[in-house]
Amino acid sequence: MKWFQTASLCVLLTLTGCASTSDKITQQWVYPPMAVPLQASVQQEVQIARLTQLLQRTDLKKEVRAKMLFERGNYYDSVGLRDLARLDFNQSLSLNPAQPDIFNLLGVYFTQIGEFDAAYEAFDSTLELDPSNSYAERNRSIALYYGERYDLANEEMLKHYKDDPSDPFRALWLYVIQSELTPEQAKKDLEQRYSARDEQWGWVLVAIMLGDITEEQAFKAILSGTRDNTLLAQRLTETYFYLAKRHHLAGDYANAISLYKLALSFNVYEYVEHRYSFLELGRIFEQLQAERIAQAKLKEIEQAQ
Incomplete structure (x- = not known):
C-alpha cells in the first residue's frame, strides 16, 4: 500500500463465509500467482526528461525549482531510482524546508536502510509541519517497530x-x-x-x-476480481508481503524468504510492502547469521570440554 495517498479497494469478501481453520491452510499452487513486473512508462520517462531540461534554466525562482525537484524526485522514486530521488528531495528541502511530504518519504528511506534515529527525526519534522499527517504517524510507528x-x-x-x-x-x-x-x-x-x-x-x-x-481462496479472489495488470501487481505485492510476515512471525524463515522475494518481484516501488521486504530479508539474514555464530561457539565450548 502506498501510504502517501488513500488506497481503498473492494474485493470479494464473501469468501470468508466458507473459511477453514488455520491448520488446514496449505499452499496448493504449483506455481505462485504472478503479474507482469511493472516497468517505467513512457509518461514517467518523458516527465523525468522534461523536468531535467527545465531545471537547467538559471532564471527559475527558488519556490519553482524546489517544486520541480520534488516532482522529479517522485518520478525517480516511482521507477525505483531511490538514490536519485533522495538527492532531489534533499536539494528541494535546501530551497524550501517546509515540505512535510518530503520528510515523510525520507523517513521511509531511512527506515529501509536501518538508520532509525534519522527516520524518527524525519517523521517528527513531518508532524511538526503537518500535525494531522496520518501517514507519518503510521510510518513512525513502523520505524519504531523495526528499531525494536x-x-x-x-x-x-x-x-x-x-x-x-x-x-x-x-x-x-x-x-x-x-x-x-x-x-x-x-x-x-x-x-x-x-x-x-x-x-x-x-x-x-x-x-x-x-x-x-486459505491462501488458495485469497489468490482466487485476487485473480478473479482483477483484470488490470497494474492492480494485480499491487495486490500481489501486498498479499505476498503479509503472507511472508505471517510465516516470519511463526518462525518459518524458508517460506518467509521466498514470499518476501515474490513481493519484490513486481516492481511496485512506491508501496511500503515492497520497500520493507528488503528490510525484512536483511533482518532474517542477520538473525540466521547470529544463530549460526551462537551454535558454532556452543560447539567449540562442547569440544573444549
Missing part, C-alpha cells in the same frame, strides 16, 4: 488505529507490533477488529493473517 522499540511503537500504533478503526492496514500493523509483546492477545484483538470489518480490500489480508481464509 516495541512498547513505544505499540503505543503510537494503537493511537493511530483508534483514529480510524475501519482501516485494515492500521489493524494489520498494530497486530504485527503487538505480536512482539503479547502474541496471544494480539491475535484475539485482531479477530475482534476483523469481526467489525467492511468491504475494503485490506481486510482480505487480515483474513489471511488470521487463517480465516
Whole structure:
C-alpha cells in the first residue's frame, strides 16, 4: 500500500463465509500467482526528461525549482531510482524546508536502510509541519517497530488505529507490533477488529493473517476480481508481503524468504510492502547469521570440554 495517498479497494469478501481453520491452510499452487513486473512508462520517462531540461534554466525562482525537484524526485522514486530521488528531495528541502511530504518519504528511506534515529527525526519534522499527517504517524510507528522499540511503537500504533478503526492496514500493523509483546492477545484483538470489518480490500489480508481464509481462496479472489495488470501487481505485492510476515512471525524463515522475494518481484516501488521486504530479508539474514555464530561457539565450548 502506498501510504502517501488513500488506497481503498473492494474485493470479494464473501469468501470468508466458507473459511477453514488455520491448520488446514496449505499452499496448493504449483506455481505462485504472478503479474507482469511493472516497468517505467513512457509518461514517467518523458516527465523525468522534461523536468531535467527545465531545471537547467538559471532564471527559475527558488519556490519553482524546489517544486520541480520534488516532482522529479517522485518520478525517480516511482521507477525505483531511490538514490536519485533522495538527492532531489534533499536539494528541494535546501530551497524550501517546509515540505512535510518530503520528510515523510525520507523517513521511509531511512527506515529501509536501518538508520532509525534519522527516520524518527524525519517523521517528527513531518508532524511538526503537518500535525494531522496520518501517514507519518503510521510510518513512525513502523520505524519504531523495526528499531525494536516495541512498547513505544505499540503505543503510537494503537493511537493511530483508534483514529480510524475501519482501516485494515492500521489493524494489520498494530497486530504485527503487538505480536512482539503479547502474541496471544494480539491475535484475539485482531479477530475482534476483523469481526467489525467492511468491504475494503485490506481486510482480505487480515483474513489471511488470521487463517480465516486459505491462501488458495485469497489468490482466487485476487485473480478473479482483477483484470488490470497494474492492480494485480499491487495486490500481489501486498498479499505476498503479509503472507511472508505471517510465516516470519511463526518462525518459518524458508517460506518467509521466498514470499518476501515474490513481493519484490513486481516492481511496485512506491508501496511500503515492497520497500520493507528488503528490510525484512536483511533482518532474517542477520538473525540466521547470529544463530549460526551462537551454535558454532556452543560447539567449540562442547569440544573444549
